[in-house]
Amino acid sequence: MRTIQAICTYLTHLSVLRLGSCKALQDWGLLGLREPSEEPALGPQLYSEQEHQASDPEEPFLKPQGPSLLMLQALQELDLTACSKLTDASLAKVLQFPQLRQLSLSLLPALTDNGLVAVARGCPSLEHLSLSHCSCLSDDDWAQAAGSWLRLQHLNLSSCSQLTEQTLDTNSQVCKQLQVLDVAMCPGINVVAVRHFQAQLPQVTCEGLT
Template identity: 80%
Template sequence: MRWRSRCPWSLGDRPPLPYRPQKIAALSPPREQALCPSPSLEVAVSSRLSSGRCLLHLIVPKDAHIYSELPASVRSERGLPRELGLVPCCPECPSGEAVATLCFQQPGLTSLDLSGCSELTDGALLAVSRGLRHLRHLSLGKLQRLTDAGCTALGGLQELQSLDMAKCCLVRGRELAQALGSMHGAPSQLASLSLAHCSSLKSCPELEHQASGTKDACPEPQGPSLLMLRALQELDLTACSKLTDASLAKVLQFPQLRQLSLSLLPELTDNGLVAVARGCPSLEHLALSHCSRLSDKGWAQAASFWPRLQHLNLSSCSQLIEQTLDAIGQACRQLRVLDVATCPGINMATVRRFQAQLPQVSCVQSRFVGGADLTLTL
């Protein structure tokens, strides 16, 4: 059983623990107080609690008094909690030195969330890569000082399964693709990647692939490329506004991909949609909201490639019309949820006909230009 405190001073539903400042070790303690590394420790650490404040201090099991008050369910067989709690001490973000100390003290961490720690730089990511070799889940959202140079360190995390780099606005993609898509060191277990709102992300040979000279639908990359991530299941490219049809056609060649978000891509057209459909035929969740250049012509060709589609978001796609829903209804027979909010070319009669065609659809979100806000739920 895994445990995480619901608030800074409580353990589940138990009464609050007394605050003992002398029992809390800072992430940058004197050398004589440093914990011995515990490679076998399986823990998950979040950098923030519900209060939204960043965290600097770690409750260490070294202290017998604090450890004795932890519920038995959070203790491992070797006498250490399987999940450590962090407590806030000040509103500032942790420093790179603090992160480095944490990585040294707890090399067995499997999950680390540094989202919103805006003062962290490339050095912190380098410390994570060197010290947390068994890390599986890493969240770096809103690290606005993280650059391409720091992304090169990600190649050392061979067990990484999920990576969140949303709103890392300085990341352009070249070094990231080289690190994740290295021919000899790719984290082949990576299943989830979020680059949402990375406004500097743009097309490059590494982000795409170095063409092999063939017209294969899934060409083998000739060098470092994101196409090496064969286990990828979820990809979020929301608001990566510099991506074009050509770059998406080359990047999105993942036959096993299940979930994809391309919302808020102003350059995505029908040609790009068809290319994505051919490269990712196993999609079950697809978000294309605010893609104003998509039309019924693109869907007439793309829909047949997605027979497994279950959740589809087309809200604010201004060029879609009733023929779009007809094409989707005929090809996507497993669809369960559809969002066509603020699509002026789709009216209520079209929605009703669509639901009659696909009775298994449980929810259609509709918000029309006239001001009506309707949610049809069976």
């Protein structure tokens, strides 16, 4: 996406970037790779290798062929809500902003536990985090991710259908600065579990109890 390339080239001191509902935004755009339509210029074998690496967040970071989101190291706020074509492949490799305070990854159906853990490592200073409607997230690696977010104050987990009270227990033990928690429409988290959580962190306002 040429718009992203232009932003990353000429606005490197940008502190706020809101790309919510940019449904055309794909992994290659964030990674600074050439778009798939340019495959002949790369050669079929080279492009196939790059595509394979980009699909796996555990693979070494691909060398960008153009401007990538990593150039915006002054970011304080990033909104990728409903950029539904993004996956772990780009999020895990590009979201490396130690100073980032606010991040929205809501409505990203392909975000998994592995991607979330990588994002947590790359963005340890988050204070506001929205993950609503990320249906692939589960309790399995939440403790590992939450361990990086000691400054977290606002957390939106609404409609994360696989999360249970185990995630609440983790948050109560790790996220001591939490002030607002939204667990609306989380079928695995009931009112009793939320009340227990509030007893441990009485300063937290919990939304979605009805």
